[in-house]
Amino acid sequence: MDEIVGKMGPHDLGGEPGSKIDTVDHGMTHWEKHANALRMTLSGKNLITVDETRRAAEDMGDHYFEIDYFRRQTEALAIVLLERKLIVQEALDQRMEEVQNRFAVPIVPLPDSHDHDGKPIQEDESGEGPNLHHVMNISMQELLQEKGLVTAEEIRNKIEIFDGDYPNRGPKVVARAWKDSKFRESLLKDANPVIEEMGIDLEHAARVIVVENTPEVHNIVVCTLCSCYPRVLMGQPPTWYKSRSYRSRVVYEPRAVLREFGTEIPESVIVRTHDSNADMRYMVLPMQPEGTEDWSEEQLEKIVSRDCLVGVSVPEGVV
Amino acid sequence: MVFESSYTPAPEALFEVGEKVTVIESAPPGHRRTPAYIRGKTGTIERVCGSFANPEELAYGFNGLPEKILYRVKFRQVDVWPNYKGPEVDILEMEVFEHWLEKG
Numbered sequence: 001m002d003e004i005v006g007k008m009g010p011h012d013l014g015g016e017p018g019s020k021i022d023t024v025d026h027g028m029t030h031w032e033k034h035a036n037a038l039r040m041t042l043s044g045k046n047l048i049t050v051d052e053t054r055r056a057a058e059d060m061g062d063h064y065f066e067i068d069y070f071r072r073q074t075e076a077l078a079i080v081l082l083e084r085k086l087i088v089q090e091a092l093d094q095r096m097e098e099v100q101n102r103f104a105v106p107i108v109p110l111p112d113s114h115d116h117d118g119k120p121i122q123e124d125e126s127g128e129g130p131n132l133h134h135v136m137n138i139s140m141q142e143l144l145q146e147k148g149l150v151t152a153e154e155i156r157n158k159i160e161i162f163d164g165d166y167p168n169r170g171p172k173v174v175a176r177a178w179k180d181s182k183f184r185e186s187l188l189k190d191a192n193p194v195i196e197e198m199g200i201d202l203e204h205a206a207r208v209i210v211v212e213n214t215p216e217v218h219n220i221v222v223c224t225l226c227s228c229y230p231r232v233l234m235g236q237p238p239t240w241y242k243s244r245s246y247r248s249r250v251v252y253e254p255r256a257v258l259r260e261f262g263t264e265i266p267e268s269v270i271v272r273t274h275d276s277n278a279d280m281r282y283m284v285l286p287m288q289p290e291g292t293e294d295w296s297e298e299q300l301e302k303i304v305s306r307d308c309l310v311g312v313s314v315p316e317g318v319v
Numbered sequence: 320m321v322f323e324s325s326y327t328p329a330p331e332a333l334f335e336v337g338e339k340v341t342v343i344e345s346a347p348p349g350h351r352r353t354p355a356y357i358r359g360k361t362g363t364i365e366r367v368c369g370s371f372a373n374p375e376e377l378a379y380g381f382n383g384l385p386e387k388i389l390y391r392v393k394f395r396q397v398d399v400w401p402n403y404k405g406p407e408v409d410i411l412e413m414e415v416f417e418h419w420l421e422k423g
């Protein structure tokens with residue numbers, strides 16, 4: 001382990017000692033999807049910048065790792081909206097109380113005579129209502145809606161596109177590149193125009209660099225400072241991509257990290273690690289598995305997993 | 320229809336592809352996008368990404384102008400981590416803004 005001098009803050013993780021990576025993606029709950037959609041919609045409309053929310057999160061000090069990713073995002077968003085005077089503290093506090101009360105619906109107890117043959121009843125409703133950060137996000141959204149800055153439909157659409165559309169795009173691009181060598185060549189040279197020619201709208205948000213795996217080179221992508229990721233091509237990053245252990249370790253022991261994902265890269269192959277932390281977004285073009293040469297684009301898309309596009313895994317062909 | 324390139328023009332770029340550069344070893348306070356572990360390390364320019372609003376200014380609500388030139392810099396892992404355990408051929412690449420780089 002090499003010592004690092006001048007760490008900027010809790011977020012500056014590259015090279016820190018880290019533990020084993022939980023390689024399972026734990027997905028997102030509804031409140032997290034809402035938190036994400038609100039932040040993305042507001043930055044897409046230039047009402048805030050991602051740089052401001054990053055800075056607000058970094059300034060949290062120890063609190064940064066006391067709360068999880070989406071709670072951190074939520075608090076950072078509130079800080080920036082308050083700074084920009086798009087909302088005021090008093091109105092936010094008041095609205096949060098109102099929202100909390102809206103959910104305070106008492107659970108009607110079942111009558112004692114109601115018998116389930118003596119088996120315990122599993123209650124689905126806890127009666128606790130939404131968590132504090134969800135209440136905060138709902139309140140921020142409502143206050144911004146009342147100012148005409150955002151609509152409920154925009155947030156709903158953002159949640160839907162993150163779930164239903166973004167994650168399918170990367171595999172489509174890869175399948176096309178495998179079938180069409182001219183497309184592949186243009187994609188590696190300058191990705192944005194050829195991706196948009198496919199009818200995929202990158203929303204001016206992502207400048208994409210596609211990096212190609214070959215028999216000589218294996219690529220793997222990380223963001224040590226936050227969670228930079230080509231969302232419009234791949235959806236929301238998996239839990240592990242945002243984790244402390246992945247962010248800290250990939251840059252100094254990529255091969256050990258790859259092994260934890262079940263991917264062994266021979267010593268003769270160069271491992272090229274990309275620390276993606278500024279304006280470009282990276283997607284890996286994996287090698288097409290042998291035996292799939294005659295497959296259609298539709299068939300090929302199905303073997304391109306999200307993990308292959310980050311580079312922690314490689315696609316498998318005929319099983 | 321003509322679609323926008325991944326790269327923006329950077330006619331004033333100080334460094335060219337293949338040139339040797341070192342990341343400035345300083346630790347100014349404030350929001351920075353240059354991770355601590357790469358400061359003071361030497362690599363070569365892999366490509367010029369273009370001109371982009373300065374994130375160090377955007378982070379505080381300013382407009383980030385004038386834009387700064389952004390490069391991809393390629394480092395040998397063994398130059399970044401003296402105790403790197405993998406083969407010598409392994410590479411680390413990262414975007415670094417021009418004002419964080421010096422020649423040689």
